Amino acid sequence: MDLLISLVINGLATGMLIFLLAAGLTLIFGLMSVLNFAHGGLFIWGAYTGVWVFQMSNSFILGIIAAISIGLLLGLVTERLIVRPVYGNHIQQILITLGFMLVLQELIKVVFGPDQKAVFPPDILAGSFIVGDIVLIKYRLFIIAIGILIFVISTIILKKSRIGLIVRAGVMDKEMIQSLGINIKLVFMLVFMVGAGLAGLSGVLHSVYSGVIYAEMGLEFSILAFIVVVIGGMGSFSGSLFAAILVGLAQAFMAYYVPALSLAVNMLLMTIVLIFRPQGLFQVKG
Amino acid sequence: MNLRNVDKSTWIYLIASLLLFMVPFILTGRSMQFIFIQIFIFAIFAMSYDILLGFTGIISFGHVMFFGIGAYSTAITMSKFDSTIGSFLFGVVIAVILAAFVSFIVGVLTLRLKSHFYAMLTLALAGLFLVAAEKWRTLTGGNDGFTFRLPEIFRDSQSMYMFCLLSLILIFFGLRRFTKSPFGRVLMAIRENENRTESLGYKIVHYKVIASVVAGVVASFAGVLYALSLRFVNTGVFATDLTIDVLLMTIIGGVGTLVGPILGAGLVEFAHHWLSGLADVHWIFERWIILYGTVYILVVIFFPLGIVGTIQSRFSNRPLKGLRDNRKANENKGRRAS
Numbered sequence: 085m086d087l088l089i090s091l092v093i094n095g096l097a098t099g100m101l102i103f104l105l106a107a108g109l110t111l112i113f114g115l116m117s118v119l120n121f122a123h124g125g126l127f128i129w130g131a132y133t134g135v136w137v138f139q140m141s142n143s144f145i146l147g148i149i150a151a152i153s154i155g156l157l158l159g160l161v162t163e164r165l166i167v168r169p170v171y172g173n174h175i176q177q178i179l180i181t182l183g184f185m186l187v188l189q190e191l192i193k194v195v196f197g198p199d200q201k202a203v204f205p206p207d208i209l210a211g212s213f214i215v216g217d218i219v220l221i222k223y224r225l226f227i228i229a230i231g232i233l234i235f236v237i238s239t240i241i242l243k244k245s246r247i248g249l250i251v252r253a254g255v256m257d258k259e260m261i262q263s264l265g266i267n268i269k270l271v272f273m274l275v276f277m278v279g280a281g282l283a284g285l286s287g288v289l290h291s292v293y294s295g296v297i298y299a300e301m302g303l304e305f306s307i308l309a310f311i312v313v314v315i316g317g318m319g320s321f322s323g324s325l326f327a328a329i330l331v332g333l334a335q336a337f338m339a340y341y342v343p344a345l346s347l348a349v350n351m352l353l354m355t356i357v358l359i360f361r362p363q364g365l366f367q368v369k370g
Numbered sequence: 371m372n373l374r375n376v377d378k379s380t381w382i383y384l385i386a387s388l389l390l391f392m393v394p395f396i397l398t399g400r401s402m403q404f405i406f407i408q409i410f411i412f413a414i415f416a417m418s419y420d421i422l423l424g425f426t427g428i429i430s431f432g433h434v435m436f437f438g439i440g441a442y443s444t445a446i447t448m449s450k451f452d453s454t455i456g457s458f459l460f461g462v463v464i465a466v467i468l469a470a471f472v473s474f475i476v477g478v479l480t481l482r483l484k485s486h487f488y489a490m491l492t493l494a495l496a497g498l499f500l501v502a503a504e505k506w507r508t509l510t511g512g513n514d515g516f517t518f519r520l521p522e523i524f525r526d527s528q529s530m531y532m533f534c535l536l537s538l539i540l541i542f543f544g545l546r547r548f549t550k551s552p553f554g555r556v557l558m559a560i561r562e563n564e565n566r567t568e569s570l571g572y573k574i575v576h577y578k579v580i581a582s583v584v585a586g587v588v589a590s591f592a593g594v595l596y597a598l599s600l601r602f603v604n605t606g607v608f609a610t611d612l613t614i615d616v617l618l619m620t621i622i623g624g625v626g627t628l629v630g631p632i633l634g635a636g637l638v639e640f641a642h643h644w645l646s647g648l649a650d651v652h653w654i655f656e657r658w659i660i661l662y663g664t665v666y667i668l669v670v671i672f673f674p675l676g677i678v679g680t681i682q683s684r685f686s687n688r689p690l691k692g693l694r695d696n697r698k699a700n701e702n703k704g705r706r707a708s
Contacts, residue, residue: 119486169671174485178429179621180670186614187663194657303610307497310490318486344505351498355479358491362483 086218091336097224097293099332100231104286105309106316106324107238108279114255114319116272117174118167121181123283124306125188126162128299130155130284131291132196135203138288144206147288155284158188159277167276185303192299200298203291227289234282235325242321251275255319308335311354317364327365383629387539394531403527404599409639410534411595414541416619416631418588423617424625425549426581427561429485431613432492435499436473436586438608440465440593442503442510445603449518458521458598465590473586477579493610500608515604524598534595538632541588546628548584557581561626618666624676633678638662 109123130151138147166184170176204210205223213220242248250271254261262268290305291297312331316323331350338346357364394403415437422428447461480491503510510516524530548554556577559567568574597603606612615638623634645658673680 175429176670178489180667183663183666187660190657190660307494347501348498351494
């Protein structure tokens with residue numbers, strides 16, 4: 085029983101981290117059909133900057149703020165310089181964002197050095213609660229809490245505010261929104277920045293979670309986010325949460341029982357979804 | 371065969387290949403010959419990639435899996451059996467059959483998908499192959515890899531050079547014939563406008579699957595040569611970095627041409643060699659990928675046809691439309707499909 089609970093908590097924590105990364109991807113795709121292969125690059129920049137600030141200032145909150153800000157900033161740069169020149173051409177978008185991913189990844193090595201870095205959790209989140217025989221690791225609970233918080237805030241914004249309405253309508257039909265006189269490019273830029281900020285947040289949270297950071301983890305982790313976006317349905321916000329939890333749990337259980345197959349099971353999930361339901365489990369577009 | 375019917379460019383290519391045959395007699399250094407061998411191997415790999423990217427308009431981020439299949443099939447047969455030409459040929463046959471089989475299955479399952487999905491799925495599939503190679507240590511030796519002995523004839527670097535060059539030339543002319551055939555024309559039609567080609571009655575998925583099988587088989591042969599040239603194989607042959615390398619070569623050299631990837635392979639390999647040589651001068655040169663990435667991004671934005679494609683479209687009056695001007699078509703496609 086205690087094993088089951090700790091595996092579930094593991095899975096939920098991983099799922100939340102993937103969700104933070106996938107949420108941006110899915111909205112960016114839904115709104116402008118841009119698939120951002122550089123998202124993993126924003127993730128590692130968030131991780132490295134956040135950890136650097138955290139270790140310098142000894143304040144984890146400052147680290148998180150730094151990670152989100154670098155995400156927002158890089159999101160702006162990516163959108164302006166990389167994505168905007170090739171709007172509408174899918175092949176060029178995929179190629180160019182992958183190239184930018186490469187540049188971001190190598191720049192990490194220039195700025196922070198090529199070696200792996202160890203990261204330790206802040207004192208307040210280190211250790212665990214013990215309830216009966218069950219060990220609850222504090223940091224994992226913290227990640228789950230943050231994930232739920234972000235999901236709730238974003239859902240409220242998406243469902244209740246005017247900008248959320250515009251974004252949801254844009255995902256459904258962007259021409260219609262434009263003809264109502266809304267500057268969809270500006271909205272898109274904002275969504276892109278927020279998505280990048282979430283990627284940065286996910287990066288710094290993940291670096292403490294895994295205890296080590298290295299430049300290649302961006303691409304590795306973003307593959308999971310792609311899988312989630314595909315399973316959840318491109319453009320579906322709640323779909324990506326559902327799929328992220330599914331993938332996180334599958335990952336955690338397989339890593340415990342059949343470690344060799346932990347990536348394979350997610351691939352298998354994605355392949356099955358793509359073959360039988362290419363639009364994903366939750367379809368948004370009308 | 372009437373020589374007058376032969377294309378003018380064919381003569382140029384033949385002369386260029388003759389010149390390349392003379393190179394090992396001028397540059398006798400082993401390391402220089404080794405660079406040329408690597409260029410030939412990656413040129414073959416990049417040409418196979420261009421069959422997908424440049425001629426059919428499919429982006430695969432998992433092309434390295436066929437390369438790895440080729441490398442491992444040869445290496446494993448050579449180390450399990452004695453190192454003769456026979457077992458080498460057996461390895462090549464296994465590589466080709468496996469690559470054809472895998473590319474067929476992957477193609478049938480995934481090529482119906484839109485470009486984004488295909489790119490992601492192939493990226494993940496290649497990751498799966500990498501993990502499989504790492505876990506199946508009894509067969510692959512994992513990340514440490516294993517060495518193997520070569521048949522007598524390939525031990526000399528000069529004869530290895532000749533063999534790789536000959537393969538490159540044969541594959542080049544073979545693929546050239548393939549792309550100029552009616553089949554190749556249909557592939558280009560798919561690249562230009564998928565919907566229109568479909569409405570003309572062509573079964574797009576069939577054509578795409580066959581294109582991906584051809585590309586997969588050629589890539590696996592490049593993998594075979596790669597394993598031969600190193601006499602060693604490890605899980606690096608499944609690394610995504612190799613896909614990215616070959617993508618750079620194709621993009622910089624010129625998509626939609628076969629000379630482009632060869633030129634790109636030459637440029638990238640030489641630049642790699644020189645820039646890592648400069649690492650002693652300044653550490654920034656160790657991170658030469660930044661330079662590549664930047665050049666690559668600039669090429670995608672400003673010269674989407676690459677070096678050869680840009681030159682070609684200057685000289686001929688009918689510019690290759692393909693990758694730049696199909697924005698509208700793509701947008702419509704995206705809308706209709708969703």
